């Protein structure tokens with residue numbers, strides 16, 4: 001049976017006693033550490049890993065564990081798993097653009113067995129650097145809204161989702177070398193919202209992150225074109241991956257998104273009625289694992305705008321578990 005999850009994600013640089021207290025009082029049971037995405041995601045992941053032994057993180061992990069919280073890493077990692085320095089020696093490991101030129105930018109060539117072998121090896125290494133981690137991993141391909149796929153002769157007929165799933169299988173094989181019960185999320189996001197046709201291997205689950213949804217309209221709103229499109233994909237994705245471990249990664253508290261991923265901070269407003277409606281929809285689809293980005297809500301945010309509505313989020317999420 002799936003381990004239930006009521007969670008939120010924060011940036012590692014926002015970790016502090018302030019967040020510790022907010023998280024522990026909110027009733028959520030899982031916290032995701034999310035090094036920043038975009039084209040520097042492999043650098044923010046490296047930075048997180050090299051600071052892991054620092055006092056701040058060490059304390060945070062200890063306190064969270066003492067309170068029975070699950071702590072997970074959730075990040076775009078492909079350029080870390082296949083270091084870009086390999087490009088000069090092995091251009092065939094990397095993507096071919098539509099114009100026929102190989103590039104080290106974003107992901108890899110999923111038809112390259114050698115590239116996938118490196119990814120598998122480094123996924124096992126990454127898991128070994130995260131001894132606090134549970135079996136559910138969220139190690140995603142690079143953070144790109146387009147230009148994430150390979151157009152070489154062997155790859156060009158494969159959809160973005162089929163290319164992604166081929167890569168995720170290599171990551172999962174590596175994670176399983178470290179712990180045999182590892183599971184890995186297929187991040188449905190941007191180009192990978194459309195269900196893959198490659199059958200997922202044992203241990204793959206759906207991680208549904210509807211980035212193109214409208215956050216001011218209920219996700220199941222039949223009169224909202226954007227949300228209708230996102231939920232049509234969801235039904236197809238659930239057919240492929242099943243409901244058992246499926247997870248929602250939402251944006252209800254994603255102040256980084258609302259701020260356009262740059263300062264200054266804006267005040268976060270949580271629409272509690274919309275959150276309730278969304279949760280009813282997701283629970284109705286069978287989701288027992290639900291989380292949201294909650295970035296750009298650290299101590300600096302609170303100095304300007306006061307305590308963000310984390311308690312309300314945790315309470316409403318908990319209430320939504322009731323049948």
Ligand SMILES: [Zn+2]
Pocket residue numbers: 095096108109110111112150151152153154155156
């Ligand atoms: Zn290729």
